[in-house]
Amino acid sequence: MNGWWSSRATAERQYQSWIGSYGSMPGARFTLVEQGADTAWIELRAWPDTKA
Numbered sequence: 883m884n885g886w887w888s889s890r891a892t893a894e895r896q897y898q899s900w901i902g903s904y905g906s907m908p909g910a911r912f913t914l915v916e917q918g919a920d921t922a923w924i925e926l927r928a929w930p931d932t933k934a
Contacts, residue, residue, distance in 0.1 A: 890916070901929050 883900065886926040889916050897914045914927040 897927065897929075905929065 883904075885893070885896055887896065889914055893914060897912060904914070910929075912929045913925060915923045915925050918924050
């Protein structure tokens, strides 16, 4: 799934909602990213946390 929102608060809510709805699926991974001014993508959050 992909989604684009102009509001970060909306994106955060949708991110949490998708984890709740689809997080139990085998291999599920969710990443919340933001496009920076230089068009580079910046990872804000990931689930499951792969950095742990």
